[in-house]
Amino acid sequence: MSEPRVFLLPDLGEGLTEAELVSWHVAVGDEIAVDQPIAEVETAKSAVEVPSPYAGIVTELHGQPGETLDVGKPLISVTPLSTGIAADDAAPAAASSAPPAAEAAAETYREEEKAGSGNVLIGYGTPGGHGVARRTRAPKAGTAVVEPAQTTEDDLTLLRTRVPGKLGAVISPLVRRMAREHGVDLGDISGSGDSGLIMRRDVEAALRTAPAEAPEAKPAETKPLETPATAALREARPANGVDARTGLAIAARTPVRGVRKAVAANMVRSRSEIPEATVWVDVDATALLELRGGFKANGTEVPGLLAFIARFVTAGLKKYPELNTRIETGEDGAQEIVSFDGINLGIAAQTDRGLVVPSVRAAEKLTARELDAEIRRLTDVARQGKATPTELGSGTFTLNNYGVFGVDGSAAIINHPEVAILGVGRIIDKPWVVNGELAVRKVTELTLTFDHRVCDGGTAAGFLRFVADAIENPTSLLADI
Structure with a gap:
């Protein structure tokens, strides 16, 4: 046999x-x-x-x-x-x-x-x-x-x-x-x-x-294979134990693994390696919402708000390319700022497996409609767990729409090895002064967290103000929709 x-x-x-x-x-x-x-x-x-x-x-x-x-x-x-x-x-x-x-x-x-x-x-x-x-x-x-x-x-x-x-x-x-x-x-x-x-x-x-002297090969480290039986024993630790520090009964133990484990490791690395700073601004998004409403009234297929903001972000990164870079450290400890000829725009997506960031490749070449289609596709494959490593690991800047969770702002953690992340809060009615008079407007908050090694606050503020101005006056950048 x-x-x-x-x-x-x-x-x-x-x-x-x-x-x-x-x-x-x-x-x-x-x-x-x-x-x-x-x-x-x-x-x-x-x-x-x-x-x-x-x-x-x-x-x-x-x-x-x-x-x-x-x-x-x-x-x-x-x-x-x-x-x-x-x-x-x-x-x-x-x-x-x-x-x-x-x-x-x-x-x-x-x-x-x-x-x-x-x-x-x-x-x-x-x-x-x-x-x-x-x-x-x-x-x-x-x-x-x-x-x-x-x-x-x-x-x-x-x-x-x-x-x-x-x-x-x-x-x-x-x-x-x-x-x-x-x-x-x-x-x-x-x-x-x-x-x-x-x-x-x-x-x-x-x-x-290579040089004649090759490095001496070290024996590969091995660890014992965990059998299903030992895995079951490890996973089945009593949930009704008592925590020594708090004195409270332990309700459950959940292993950190898979996507959650990778996200945790990346966030820890980002916090430990990147000297980050955060700037934010409130933005009157009334004109952008009215523009979309006008398109809908004419029966036109209209991109989502995130696609419009993504269009403004790519335009802003062209003007402030320092935020579309990466820091690399050589073997001798010397650091370099690596710039890119193009923008791969990461879109933070919450999934059942955890937070992932698929990226729209060459986003600077796409119209708002094309960005909308690609954002929807990437979000869908990410939530299905079918995004490829290239889609998940090739971003150069991240856009995070946490407003969908009903919050106004967040000092987000930079998606290492990128150097900046822009967050968008919920859009709500707020009192706003327009032409010297008080009015109710649709207002959102933009928050930019950036790596202080690649630029100073002036550059970060300039980019953030550029995106904010585009939201408040959208027709200036949306000729191609």
């Missing part, structure tokens, strides 16, 4: 090392096909469906819903329906001609392209569909060459993964290991494979140009 193939949790991209198992789509005993979704997992970025690279019968599920799994740990075991008897019978002969351990390790590096379908995340498959790989080895003298039959399935650890939105970082686990053991920074390598795939030859080329 064929040995089960163990599918390990694949590299889900963006440097993520773990994922929470949300649900299984299959059960033990089910017959599955190649690329069939087998589980939904939630990373610090989004929820994704993981497809199987193998076809066969499910023999074991390595984890329970709610459990956090490390990348590279077993996810599912599948027994192939048929694997070619000749290949199985040939295994002893192949083993007898195996090279020494050192040669075997080098041989392993040369096998990175062998995999199942190569389709790790739904919708991001390997070019060419279900490729077939063949293993070849140089025989010893007097030994017959044994070549296993071609197959569309292979060892999981050789699985090539494709990262949504970041094709240049698509590399096999073995190439990662080769680079790690030789001290090669994969971020500095341009891949020569399909869609920028980093291949073994690219790492070897980097090694040839």
Whole structure:
């Protein structure tokens, strides 16, 4: 009988090392096909469906819903329906001609392209569909060459993964290991494979140009795999215990993980690294509301208020580009302000999984209507947990509409590594002086939190006043709607 193939949790991209198992789509005993979704997992970025690279019968599920799994740990075991008897019978002969351990390790590096379908995340498959790989080895003298039959399935650890939105970082686990053991920074390598795939030859080329003294490889740190049983014990800590500090009964304990864990880590980093300052201003939004009302009366499809404000923000960032930058610190501690040729406008979105910030790419090129359509699309995919790492991690400035929660203002935390965030409060009726007379107007509060390293208060105030003036006199910037 064929040995089960163990599918390990694949590299889900963006440097993520773990994922929470949300649900299984299959059960033990089910017959599955190649690329069939087998589980939904939630990373610090989004929820994704993981497809199987193998076809066969499910023999074991390595984890329970709610459990956090490390990348590279077993996810599912599948027994192939048929694997070619000749290949199985040939295994002893192949083993007898195996090279020494050192040669075997080098041989392993040369096998990175062998995999199942190569389709790790739904919708991001390997070019060419279900490729077939063949293993070849140089025989010893007097030994017959044994070549296993071609197959569309292979060892999981050789699985090539494709990262949504970041094709240049698509590399096999073995190439990662080769680079790690030789001290090669994969971020500095341009891949020569399909869609920028980093291949073994690219790492070897980097090694040839590196200094002769390669850093000594350190043994990889490992931590014991948490079994479902130990996870259950950890999660099932008594909820009716008494807190030693307050003397109160503990009602519940909720693990911080997934998106919530990532948001918490990012906020802590922002507060600890960024010397932030905040400025705010009350704005008369009556003219903007009247303009939208006039469009609606004419039967015109009108963008949402946030799209109009986003249009004003992109115009303001063109005038005050210091707020559309990033601070980078080099290995020697020297800091640089990195400017961008374009604006990726992040839109803070509250979801069931926590606060996420998908970004509208090249937002400065879009009209208010186009911004409205993209904001709605991104908000929808973010709330479904389907936003890609690129959509969630490429922003250069964030717009936060917390007015939808019925609050007037907030000194928001900057979305690291950006340098500023603009908040918009609720729009309410307030007494306002117009042409020397008291009137009831629609008023909102704008709050800008900024990194004091990139600019001073004058620049921040200038940007904030620019956006406020555009809201109070919207026709000056909305010729293109």
